[in-house]
Amino acid sequence: xxxxxxxxxxxxxxxxxxxxxxxxxxxxxxxxxxxxxxxxxxxxxxxxxxxxxxxxxxxxxxxxxxxxxxxxxxxxxxxxxxxxxxxxxxxxxxxxxxxxxxxxxxxxxxxxxxxxxxxxxxxxxxxxxxxxxxxxxxxxxxxxxxxxxxxxxxxxxxxxxxxxxxxxxxxxxxxxxxxxxxxxxxxxxxxxxxxxxxxxxxxxxxxxxxxxxxxxxxxxxxxxxxxxxxxxxxxxxxxxxxxxxxxxxxxxxxxxxxxxxxxxxxxxxxxxxxxxxxxxxxxxxxxxxxxxxxxxxxxxxxxxxxxxxxxxxxxxxxxxxxxxxxxxxxxxxxxxxxxxxxxxxxxxxxxxxxxxxxxxxxxxxxxxxxxxxxxxxxxxxxxxxxxxxxxxxxxxxxxxxxxxxxxxxxxxxxxxxxxxxxxxxxxxxxxxxxxxxxxxxxxxxxxxxxxxxxxxxxxxxxxxxxxxxxxxxxxxxxxxxxxxxxxxxxxxxxxxxxxxxxxxxxxxxxxxx
Amino acid sequence: xxxxxxxxxxxxxxxxxxxxxxxxxxxxxxxxxxxxxxxxxxxxxxxxxxxxxxxxxxxxxxxxxxxxxxxxxxxxxxxxxxxxxxxxxxxxxxxxxxxxxxxxxxxxxxxxxxxxxxxxxxxxxxxxxxxxxxxxxxxxxxxxxxxxxxxxxxxxxxxxxxxxxxxxxxxxxxxxxxxxxxxxxxxxxxxxxxxxxxxxxxxxxxxxxxxxxxxxxxxxxxxxxxxxxxxxxxxxxxxxxxxxxxxxxxxxxxxxxxxxxxxxxxxxxxxxxxxxxxxxxxxxxxxxxxxxxxxxxxxxxxxxxxxxxxxxxxxxxxxxxxxxxxxxxxxxxxxxxxxxxxxxxxxxxxxxxxxxxxxxxxxxxxxxxxxxxxxxxxxxxxxxxxxxx
Numbered sequence: 038x039x040x041x042x043x044x045x046x047x048x049x050x051x052x053x054x055x056x057x058x059x060x061x062x063x064x065x066x067x068x069x070x071x072x073x074x075x076x077x078x079x080x081x082x083x084x085x086x087x088x089x090x091x092x093x094x095x096x097x098x099x100x101x102x103x104x105x106x107x108x109x110x111x112x113x114x115x116x117x118x119x120x121x122x123x124x125x126x127x128x129x130x131x132x133x134x135x136x137x138x139x140x141x142x143x144x145x146x147x148x149x150x151x152x153x154x155x156x157x158x159x160x161x162x163x164x165x166x167x168x169x170x171x172x173x174x175x176x177x178x179x180x181x182x183x184x185x186x187x188x189x190x191x192x193x194x195x196x197x198x199x200x201x202x203x204x205x206x207x208x209x210x211x212x213x214x215x216x217x218x219x220x221x222x223x224x225x226x227x228x229x230x231x232x233x234x235x236x237x238x239x240x241x242x243x244x245x246x247x248x249x250x251x252x253x254x255x256x257x258x259x260x261x262x263x264x265x266x267x268x269x270x271x272x273x274x275x276x277x278x279x280x281x282x283x284x285x286x287x288x289x290x291x292x293x294x295x296x297x298x299x300x301x302x303x304x305x306x307x308x309x310x311x312x313x314x315x316x317x318x319x320x321x322x323x324x325x326x327x328x329x330x331x332x333x334x335x336x337x338x339x340x341x342x343x344x345x346x347x348x349x350x351x352x353x354x355x356x357x358x359x360x361x362x363x364x365x366x367x368x369x370x371x372x373x374x375x376x377x378x379x380x381x382x383x384x385x386x387x388x389x390x391x392x393x394x395x396x397x398x399x400x401x402x403x404x405x406x407x408x409x410x411x412x413x414x415x416x417x418x419x420x421x422x423x424x425x426x427x428x429x430x431x432x433x434x435x436x437x438x439x440x441x442x443x444x445x446x447x448x449x450x451x452x453x454x455x456x457x458x459x460x461x462x463x464x465x466x467x468x469x470x471x472x473x474x475x476x477x478x479x480x481x482x483x484x485x486x487x488x489x490x491x492x493x494x495x496x497x498x499x500x501x502x503x504x505x506x507x508x509x510x511x512x513x514x515x516x517x518x519x520x521x522x523x524x525x526x527x528x529x530x531x532x533x534x535x536x537x538x539x540x541x542x543x544x545x546x547x548x549x550x
Numbered sequence: 551x552x553x554x555x556x557x558x559x560x561x562x563x564x565x566x567x568x569x570x571x572x573x574x575x576x577x578x579x580x581x582x583x584x585x586x587x588x589x590x591x592x593x594x595x596x597x598x599x600x601x602x603x604x605x606x607x608x609x610x611x612x613x614x615x616x617x618x619x620x621x622x623x624x625x626x627x628x629x630x631x632x633x634x635x636x637x638x639x640x641x642x643x644x645x646x647x648x649x650x651x652x653x654x655x656x657x658x659x660x661x662x663x664x665x666x667x668x669x670x671x672x673x674x675x676x677x678x679x680x681x682x683x684x685x686x687x688x689x690x691x692x693x694x695x696x697x698x699x700x701x702x703x704x705x706x707x708x709x710x711x712x713x714x715x716x717x718x719x720x721x722x723x724x725x726x727x728x729x730x731x732x733x734x735x736x737x738x739x740x741x742x743x744x745x746x747x748x749x750x751x752x753x754x755x756x757x758x759x760x761x762x763x764x765x766x767x768x769x770x771x772x773x774x775x776x777x778x779x780x781x782x783x784x785x786x787x788x789x790x791x792x793x794x795x796x797x798x799x800x801x802x803x804x805x806x807x808x809x810x811x812x813x814x815x816x817x818x819x820x821x822x823x824x825x826x827x828x829x830x831x832x833x834x835x836x837x838x839x840x841x842x843x844x845x846x847x848x849x850x851x852x853x854x855x856x857x858x859x860x861x862x863x864x865x866x867x868x869x870x871x872x873x874x875x876x877x878x879x880x881x882x883x884x885x886x887x888x889x890x891x892x893x894x895x896x897x898x899x900x901x902x903x904x905x906x907x908x909x910x911x912x913x914x915x916x917x918x919x920x921x922x923x924x925x926x927x928x929x930x931x932x933x934x935x936x937x938x939x
Binding site: 166257258269270362364365366376377379380422423424425473474477478480481482483485 | 574604621625626653732
């Protein structure tokens with residue numbers, strides 16, 4: 038891990054060496070970069086060619102401290118996050134370039150019931166019930182380019198690579214290595230006010246999870262987590278090594294249209310993902326498989342004038358996950374032979390969001406003040422199947438939020454104050470049971486259900502809670518552009534529920550090139 | 551814009567229609583075959599159990615009058631079993647170790663024949679547990695506990711090497727083992743006792759019983775003088791070891807072998823007065839090696855003392871088990887495969903009562919006791935039987 042840090046520091050320092058800029062004198066933040074070019078948030082690298090500046094870079098270091106997990110014990114009770122990252126947009130002649138490099142370290146306290154990295158894996162996740170400290174390091178690299186090859190045509194490509202290493206310091210201790218690389222080629226077509234784009238996405242992910250009890254006097258069990266608070270005890274005392282592999286193939290279509298003060302952008306993304314879990318690669322023993330598809334549609338309409346900017350954003354996301362148990366048997370040579378698969382659990386999700394932002398502008402790159410508000414609605418249904426019984430948990434959540442930002446012009450500096458709030462409330466049913474076939478008896482299910490965990494996750498998803506956030510950002514432009522930002526975030530459950538509220542404080546500082 | 555919306559709608563509908571069928575099932579038909587000498591059996595009283603060997607899912611169904619059972623199960627590899635005891639005490643059982651019930655097998659599934667056999671092996675049962683103690687002159691008295699084992703079969707059983715013990719935990723709190731483990735192995739609380747012998751030294755004939763006392767002495771006389779208690783000086787066995795300084799035994803009573811002791815400071819062995827979950831089990835061929843192997847020891851889940859490691863017995867090795875608890879609301883300590891219910895002594899402690907198996911009848915002059923693997927049905931409460939002898 039030390040050699041990785043040295044190499045990473047070298048690459049990081051290289052990425053911050055850029056030529057003298059004129060653009061950064063009037064671009065106050067990376068946020069304005071993404072505000073002026075809707076294509077940058079899309080999945081098509083040809084959008085780099087639509088930047089209205091020639092060069093912009095940011096190098097930032099940050100620290101944040103999170104405390105509280107709103108009662109969901111699979112989230113650490115406390116986390117310290119240290120991060121450094123650099124992002125750069127450059128245009129050389131006609132070629133637009135992009136690069137990003139980042140390092141993040143997480144120090145989690147009281148981590149249990151979650152032995153995986155992130156929430157990518159859907160079928161069966163490993164975990165344990167013993168709370169302890171966990172440290173994780175994430176390294177990110179990304180690069181892309183876009184090139185006009187014709188009066189109307191653009192070609193581009195983007196690649197990203199991410200590695201995360203995690204280790205827990207108390208038995209049963211997990212050691213995780215997570216890796217993802219992603220490749221996105223794209224093409225674009227421009228004609229007058231119209232821009233069209235199409236891109237392809239391929240992602241390869243894998244994670245190895247190694248669980249062991251190192252102390253001579255302890256032998257805690259390792260658990261496999263199923264949906265709806267169900268668990269299976271895997272081993273007590275024996276090491277567990279599982280391998281998770283995922284492949285994602287997808288594509289996106291983009292449409293941009295500018296006419297007068299109006300700018301319209303739309304994108305449709307679709308992808309299919311296949312994930313597999315192996316516990317013994319030599320004997321070819323599998324533990325689970327997932328088939329996933331997801332579709333995302335987002336649109337943005339802006340009306341811009343010299344004095345103001347209106348922006349409406351709408352988004353709809355749909356996802357469908359099927360998790361399978363393998364049907365397999367062991368042959369005489371001790372290898373495992375597959376006989377098919379059996380649907381064990383599903384998850385259906387949909388999310389709808391609508392936001393509106395109003396900016397009163399001082400100039401094209403500097404808002405005087407901003408009001409940002411939105412609503413979102415999320416619904417999901419998880420199901421666990423043991424024929425003929427089907428256990429389901431339908432939930433939904435509605436969230437509304439608003440943020441107000443005021444910008445003050447100071448001598449050679451800017452001061453941004455923001456204050457916002459949010460409220461969310463959900464509902465649903467913690468556990469329903471139905472029979473897929475009438476007249477059949479429910480079997481005796483081999484999993485054990487942890488009602489506490491089931492209740493915690495259900496409460497986390499559905500209980501009403503409100504939150505507030507505030508931040509202050511000071512940006513100075515002479516003798517060079519730099520900024521410092523401090524923020525707090527607070528989220529609270531209802532008072533009659535004894536839960537841990539969530540608090541966050543963060544500090545970031547950086548240079549703008 | 552219209553074309554994009556239309557394309558999106560078609561894509562969503564297409565993907566939605568490709569959703570996996572949740573109704574994945576396999577129809578299996580099992581036909582029970584009677585053992586030799588029987589042309590007909592009370593099949594309607596027999597229950598076929600299919601256990602998924604990978605997942606552990608269990609399907610059960612009573613048979614028809616012709617001995618057929620048809621079930622719809624999820625595909626997989628199964629074992630099939632039947633175990634039935636008639637009112638006369640006859641036990642019929644059968645097992646198929648591996649059944650491949652897989653989809654896409656082409657032709658319609660055939661009827662699977664499951665031959666039954668009359669059980670010949672171990673029908674050693676726990677007949678009685680006297681644990682509640684009695685009222686003494688000045689204080690409640692609890693040193694007069696005993697357990698009686700009974701041969702409920704028509705074959706001689708040898709006690710040599712068999713083990714007995716209380717399932718952990720002995721208190722009335724929720725079992726951490728049941729809460730945090732799958733209970734594939736059963737924890738023994740503190741002491742594990744074993745019948746000595748080399749193999750055939752201690753036979754138990756059909757219809758015979760043997761009693762083991764915590765203190766094999768006359769509690770009603772001598773130095774003890776507890777009139778409400780019981781004379782245990784003539785029992786067969788005693789829970790006695792030289793390391794237990796306050797344990798008492800009468801000369802002539804055979805001492806059990808103390809195979810494992812988790813608490814070297816213990817000076818006396820006693821059954822939990824709130825109700826012991828007690829089991830008889832076999833440690834197979836090498837009990838001493840099994841007990842010493844650290845792989846067969848585990849600490850109590852989430853306990854503050856992780857140094858204390860309990861002996862773990864695979865549940866398949868348990869010969870008989872009675873889930874005796876404090877009251878109807880007490881948590882279980884063993885999974886339903888070992889005892890599908892629980893029993894308790896209602897009312898006051900120290901009442902001189904014991905739990906005892908119900909009699910179902912007699913066969914060939916010997917009493918047959920009820921054993922449906924459900925102590926809520928099999929057990930009743932009575933005055934300790936040795937008091938009335």
